[in-house]
Amino acid sequence: MIVTHGPNPISFYAVLLVCGLGLGFVAGLPIVDGTLSELNVPGGIAMFVGSTTGMVGTYLALLMVILASRLPALERMLGQHGIIHWHRLLAPWTIALITVHAVFLSLAYAEVAKRGVLKEVGVIINKFPSMVSATVALGIMVGIGLISLPRIRSRIPRESWWLVHLLMYLALFISFAHEIVLGPSFVGHPLAKIGWAIAWLLTAALVVTYRIGFPIYRSLVHRLKVAEIRSEGPGVVSVILEGRHLDRLAISGGQFFEWRFMTPQMWWQAHPFTVSALPKPPYIRLTVKGVGNFSRAVAQIKVGTQVSVEGPYGAFTAFAMRRGRVLLIAGGVGVTAARSLLEDLPLKSRPIVVLRASRDEDLILADEVDELVRIRKGVVHRLVGSREAIPLNSIAKLVPDMAKRDVFISGPEDFVRDASKMARRAGVDAKALHQEAYSI
Ligand SMILES: Cc1cc2nc3c(=O)[nH]c(=O)nc-3n(C[C@H](O)[C@H](O)[C@H](O)COP(=O)(O)OP(=O)(O)OC[C@H]3O[C@@H](n4cnc5c(N)ncnc54)[C@H](O)[C@@H]3O)c2cc1C
Structure with missing residues (x-):
């Protein structure tokens, strides 16, 4: 029997409740700080709207930074899929509200000063403290919002988008002073000021600890370096790394690391790749399909290159199981998660695995999957062909008891989305549906 202590829905709702209370608290500050009682004075309504949207927008930004901090408890609870989902949900609201x-505070001040709005904006930037940096921050945020619109984002190289997107940290940092110095909810309210500063300091500490401190620590402990690059199929390579103390890595099958290859061209970005096999000290393996500049360059990395890792992350593991039986559905390179997760399944678990690819040669690691499934007395279905020839619905016919199983789906984002819809239509409960979309 499989241990089933996966992400706990009670802790998820508890976190949601705490976030909701925080939202209520910051939205309530402009009500109790006196801004609400001044609705009738010139500019009062615009001032109230401007203060409230500023507080709520910055609070959502705080939540987004916490989401991006890689806090292990959050990673376990939401998984990469959930974190990206919430990040994408909050991001447009954050930028729009800020x-x-x-806009509304400019209108309010213009009404009070009886000046044109544009003229007032000039006065605010030049005369009010910390407003130059706040204006630069707003420009950065709006810029990030624009380049993140799907139509624009799809035309920009991912690395460039990602670098610009990182400027959000700078924008939040340089706008902090104007919040504290000018925000009606903070001026003359020392407790609110201290609480806000502590919340941001703790959040910054999370980012520094988990995104910078831990990877450095892990790199020093494990000293990973590339031992071999092996071709697995068209455009797909496995990277075998050698390191120290890999038995200390608390990793489950299906989890991933953010990998940073220390070559002159690649050191500055870390990308997520799932371990395609559980570590066999001193070795650990990932398998990479070349789809863009970074992933294609992986095949050219020289033996001996040092590698730094962040992780392991992800909730796509046997611990997430709610039922005794399992169906793994992998699209293309999504087989990496299924392959390593299989190793964590008990010997008598009788898993059903569906491997989906357009061509036979794209069925990578299939022999390893066959062997792992065989010794677990399960079945592998290889679905090879175009989407038209082999629709995802055919899986429902192959696995008639799908609704009684935990269904794990991994692969490219659209594959995961479509296969998840198919599983839901086949009666799979949302709690038994586990997804790892290989989208970044
Ligand atoms: C949790 C997680 C685990 C992952 N595990 C693996 C893994 O084990 N092996 C692996 O090869 N990849 C995996 N990926 C995907 C991998 O991280 C990306 O393919 C890689 O980072 C792309 O970077 P790039 O700069 O090479 O390409 P980009 O410039 O980012 O992408 C180039 C183009 O390819 C498209 N694209 C991106 N990813 C895919 C994909 N998976 N399939 C088809 N098209 C794609 C993009 O939409 C874009 O159009 C994983 C992703 C996540 C989020």
Whole structure:
């Protein structure tokens, strides 16, 4: 029997409740700080709207930074899929609210000063403390919002988008002073000021600890370096790394690391790749399909190159199971998660595995999957062909008891989305559906 202490829905709702209470608290600050009682004075309504949207928008930004901090408890609870989902959900609201905040406060001050709005904006930037940096921050945020619109984002190289997107940290940092110095909810309210500063300091500490400190620590402990690059199929290579103390890595099958290859061209970005086999000290393996500049360059990395890792992350593991039986559905290179997760399944678990690819040669690691499934007395279905020839619905016919199984789906984002819809239509409960979309 499989241990089933996966992400706990009670802790998820508890976190949601705490976030909701925090939201209520910051949204309530402009009500109790006196801004609400001044609705009737000139500019009062715009001031209230501007203050409230500013507080709520910055609070959502705080939540987004916490989401991006790689806090292990959050990673376990939401998984990469959930973190990306919440990040994408909050991001447009954050930027829109902060922009509305700037517009309405400009209107409010213009009404009070009886000046044109554009003239007032000039006065605010030049005369009010910390407003130059706040204006630069707003420009950065709006810029990030624009380049993140799907139509624009799809035309920009991912690395460039990602680098610009990192400027959000700078924008939040340089806008902090104007919040504390000018925010009606903080001026004359020392407790609110201290609470806000502590919340941001703790959040910054999370980012520094988990995104910088831990990877450095892991790199020093494990000293990973490339031992071999092996071709697995068209455009797909396995990277075998050698390191120290790999038995100390608390990793489950299906989890991934953010890998940073220390070559002159690649050191500055870390990308997520799932371990395609559990570590066999002193070795650990990942398998990479070349789809863009970074992943294609992996095949050219020289033996001996040092590698730094962040992780392991992800909730796509046997611990997430709610039922005794399992169906793994892997699209293309999504087989990496299925392959390593299989190793964590008990010997009598009788897993059903569906490997989906357009061509036979794209069925990578299939022999290893066959062997792992065989010794677990399960079945592998290889679905090879175009989407038209082999629709995802055919899986429902192959696995009639799908609704009684935990269903793990991994692969490219659209594959995971479509296969998840198919599974839901086949009656799989949301709690028994586990997804790892290989999208970044
Ligand atoms: C949790 C997680 C685990 C992952 N595990 C693996 C893994 O084990 N092996 C692996 O090869 N990849 C894996 N990926 C995907 C991998 O991280 C990306 O393919 C890689 O980072 C792309 O970077 P790039 O700069 O090479 O390409 P980009 O410039 O980012 O992408 C180039 C183009 O390829 C598209 N693209 C991106 N990813 C895929 C994909 N998987 N399939 C088809 N098209 C794609 C993009 O939409 C874009 O159009 C994983 C992703 C996540 C989020």
